[in-house]
Structure formats: structure tokens, C-alpha cells
Amino acid sequence: MEVHAVALTAPHLNGLKGDFDPIAIVRAEPLPPVVAAENGVHGNDDKGNGGAKQKEIVLGRNVHTACLEVTEPDADDHFTGDKDAYMAAVLARYRNNLLERTKHHLGYPYNLDFDYGALSQLQHFSINNLGDPFIESNYGVHSRQFEVGVLDWFARLWEIERDEYWGYITNCGTEGNLHGILMGREVFPDGILYASRESHYSVFKAARMYRMECVKVDCLTSGEIDCSDLKKQLLANKDKPAILNVNIGTTVKGAVDDLDLVIKTLEENGFPQDRFYIHCDGALFGLMMPFVKRAPKVSFKKPIGSVSVSGHKFVGCPMPCGVQLTRMSHIKVLSSNVEYLASRDATIMGSRNGHAPIFLWYTLNKKGYKGFQKEVQKCLRNAHYLKDKLRDAGISAMLNELSSTVVFERPHDEEFVRRWQLACQGNIAHVVVMPNVTIEKLDGFLEELVKKRKLWYKGSGGDGVAPSPPCVAVDIGSENCDCGLHRKTGLDVLF
Numbered sequence: 001m002e003v004h005a006v007a008l009t010a011p012h013l014n015g016l017k018g019d020f021d022p023i024a025i026v027r028a029e030p031l032p033p034v035v036a037a038e039n040g041v042h043g044n045d046d047k048g049n050g051g052a053k054q055k056e057i058v059l060g061r062n063v064h065t066a067c068l069e070v071t072e073p074d075a076d077d078h079f080t081g082d083k084d085a086y087m088a089a090v091l092a093r094y095r096n097n098l099l100e101r102t103k104h105h106l107g108y109p110y111n112l113d114f115d116y117g118a119l120s121q122l123q124h125f126s127i128n129n130l131g132d133p134f135i136e137s138n139y140g141v142h143s144r145q146f147e148v149g150v151l152d153w154f155a156r157l158w159e160i161e162r163d164e165y166w167g168y169i170t171n172c173g174t175e176g177n178l179h180g181i182l183m184g185r186e187v188f189p190d191g192i193l194y195a196s197r198e199s200h201y202s203v204f205k206a207a208r209m210y211r212m213e214c215v216k217v218d219c220l221t222s223g224e225i226d227c228s229d230l231k232k233q234l235l236a237n238k239d240k241p242a243i244l245n246v247n248i249g250t251t252v253k254g255a256v257d258d259l260d261l262v263i264k265t266l267e268e269n270g271f272p273q274d275r276f277y278i279h280c281d282g283a284l285f286g287l288m289m290p291f292v293k294r295a296p297k298v299s300f301k302k303p304i305g306s307v308s309v310s311g312h313k314f315v316g317c318p319m320p321c322g323v324q325l326t327r328m329s330h331i332k333v334l335s336s337n338v339e340y341l342a343s344r345d346a347t348i349m350g351s352r353n354g355h356a357p358i359f360l361w362y363t364l365n366k367k368g369y370k371g372f373q374k375e376v377q378k379c380l381r382n383a384h385y386l387k388d389k390l391r392d393a394g395i396s397a398m399l400n401e402l403s404s405t406v407v408f409e410r411p412h413d414e415e416f417v418r419r420w421q422l423a424c425q426g427n428i429a430h431v432v433v434m435p436n437v438t439i440e441k442l443d444g445f446l447e448e449l450v451k452k453r454k455l456w457y458k459g460s461g462g463d464g465v466a467p468s469p470p471c472v473a474v475d476i477g478s479e480n481c482d483c484g485l486h487r488k489t490g491l492d493v494l495f
């Protein structure tokens, strides 16, 4: 643990040598120190569980070690300039930290490759699109014209006429899910929510918030919803309408639920179109799928009620945002319930980020359909490259056909996980190959992983004491597992 602390704090202190005196901001530590967070305790009441490998989250106790304290200005600040210098130093250091962290980012589905320099002139404005994008508000500093332009683009992508859809730019993918599922509940107040176990946690959060009955449906090994289990669950609840969350790319495995099969399963089991509502959670792949040949199509020509996508993931918006589209007919159901308002109150949030639509508008204009297509192809190609290299190195790994999320055995060392900002669940970790993840970056990652792995698993299988790579057959299937038991080498291959 001691060693980790030195290794992680030293480089970014050194990185700033010469810029300013690090002693002067000794209290300001922008990067949460790995050791403190891993132990899950404040520095001075460490109970000494330094051997703990897993990140421990202590509920009911907030970690304050990484806090940048706010200090009151001194009376003479304006002529000494000390405070300004202090703040400039903190920000410079933070910026360096961001640069370094951006360089070593692989685990979250965020496209960190963009240049919005042209929009920097707008940061001086408090742009707010409060309320409905299609209804003018008296607040004039808004960007509705950009917002509606972006929504129209998505309406074309998802095949719905301009006067038949309603939508808005949300604060994130979660808000889209909250909205889509609310829509389902407003259309079918006694409906049951069905979602696969590997759905994003925001779906189950929605069920709790809205106090909806929720049925968790099993998944296939790929992470896709298992429609035979869905059928079973539907038949057991035939008396109530069905509200479905369909995943267009699950968070952990990047699995795409088979929308057509879900619809078929509904219709064949006593749920005609007027007894179900489908929300498509496309947070991750909602904007990648349309560009993948052979991928099932998300389209309002099919009986779906809403689609949402995150704007800060594949699209590469520097602030969290998302797009939510639904049918005008549904929104009428929702807003008729709040008719006492002069306006239409159909968004989850009141005030809404007016900068986000401009960033989206800018990117859509710059890249266009063709640009996204190229980026998707690059991501899929690079994801295959990573998966193949991992397997070549004898590391368990899986890549779903329509996905750029490479799932592999969880690295043994939390330090490594944090360095590359990998998202982990149980014995598996993943890398989401976004447009900013180049072959060079993947090579650097692979080289480091292979080298470290030799150290972690030195002598494994020999004395039975040294750790060995985890078995991940239950997570990604035995055919993708390269643990001692499932490895296909030599004679095993014959069987």
C-alpha cells in the first residue's frame, strides 16, 4: 500500500515541477489518493486494513481526504494577489491531472476525443432551456433552436415524422430512462415493468421511484435478455399490461437485446400492441447501432414508445447530457395529467443545460452520418484487435458481435484497475473502445497488463499458494475462458 501511494502521487507532483511551488498548495490534493480511497477511511482513523485489495465503500461515512477546502478571502487579497495565485496553481495542477487521467482512460464509454474550441466564446452565457423545448419561455437566453435541430436529426435517425414525435435533451441517459419508464407507466398505470438483470441500475431506480412492480428477466451469457424467460414471466402476469426496458447495449457487456424477438414474444403470448409499452435504453449504443451493418434496427416504425441515448458517451459531449424521444400521442397522455399548468410540463427536470444542445448540434454538423459511421467502424475494428490480442496472450476475453465493449478477466491488482480506470463487476472488467482509444493506447495497455500478470500469477498452479487467474466461465462462457480448467491447449482442443 505504501508503495502504491508513492507511485501514484509522485508523477503528478513531478509533472508540475517548475510551474509553481508544490509546498504552497500542500493542502490541495486534486486526485483522490488511491490508498485513502481503497481503505475507505479518513487518513487519521485508518484501522490498518492496508492489505485489502478491493475498493471498500464505507456507507454513512464520506471520504474527505481529497477535499479542496474553500477559504474565505483575506482583506488584502486584491493587492497581494496571493489568493489568485493560489487558485491559479490549484487549477493548473488539476488541469495536468485531467490530462494524465484522460490519457489513461479505457473503462467508461466516454469519447474523450473532441475539439469544441469554437464554442468557448459561449461560456460567458447562462444558457437555460427550462421546460419544454417546443414551447417558448420568457427567458430569452436559451438554445431551443439548436435543441430542436438536434432532436429532428435523431427523429430522422429513428424514423419518426417531425409532427409525430416529442423529445428533449436531458441531463444524462438516466434521465432518459426515468422519462421513458414514466411514460410507460402513464400509458399503463397498472403495468408491470420488465427489465433484464443486466439492465442499467437507473431502470431499477425508476421502478423504486415510481413504486412500480418490477420483474427481472434472466440474461443469456452474452448479456442479452433471455426471451424464453421473458415469455415465462409474461405468462405468469397475463392480467397486467407490460412495460419493457429493452437494452441497446448493456453497460457491462455491451449486449444488444433482440428488439424484434422481444416484440414477437409479447405478441405471441397475449400482449397485442395496445397492451405493452417499450422503452429502448440506447445510452451506450443508441448512436452506434444505426451504423453497424446487420444490426437490428431501432425504429419508431416498430411498436416502441421511446428511445434514449447519452450525449457524453459515443457522441463525445464534454458535459453529461442525453437525448430522449417519444411519441407525441404519449406525451399528450402525460401532460393531460398536469393540465392545471399553463404550459406543458413534460420534462423530468425544470432548468435544463442550454449549452449541451449546442455541443451536440456542433458535433452532428461536423461529423454527420458518414463521420459517425467511420468512427463506429474504427471502434469495432479496434475492439476486435484488443480481444484477439488478449486471447493470444492467454487472457479470458469476450466481445459481443455488435459491440465495442471488450470484457475480460478482472486484473488482480486494484492499482492497475485504477490506473486505467477500468469498470469491474465481480471477476470481470471491461474496456469500452471509443473513438479516442487508438491502437497505440491499446498496445500500451496490453503490454503493461501482460507484464503485470506475470508478476501477479508467478508460480501459480505450482505450490497452490500463488494466486491464479480467475475462472470467468459463468460470466462470459467457457469458450471464452482461459483459466486453468477451461484452457484449450494441446489435447484439450480435441475434445
Ligand SMILES: *Cc1c(COP(=O)(O)O)cnc(C)c1O
Binding pocket: 171, 172, 173, 174, 175, 177, 200, 202, 247, 249, 250, 251, 281, 282, 283, 284, 310, 320, 321, 322
Ligand atoms: C451509461 C448508461 C446509462 C446511464 O447513462 P448516464 O448518462 O450515465 O446517466 C443507462 N443505460 C445504459 C445501458 C448505460 O450504459
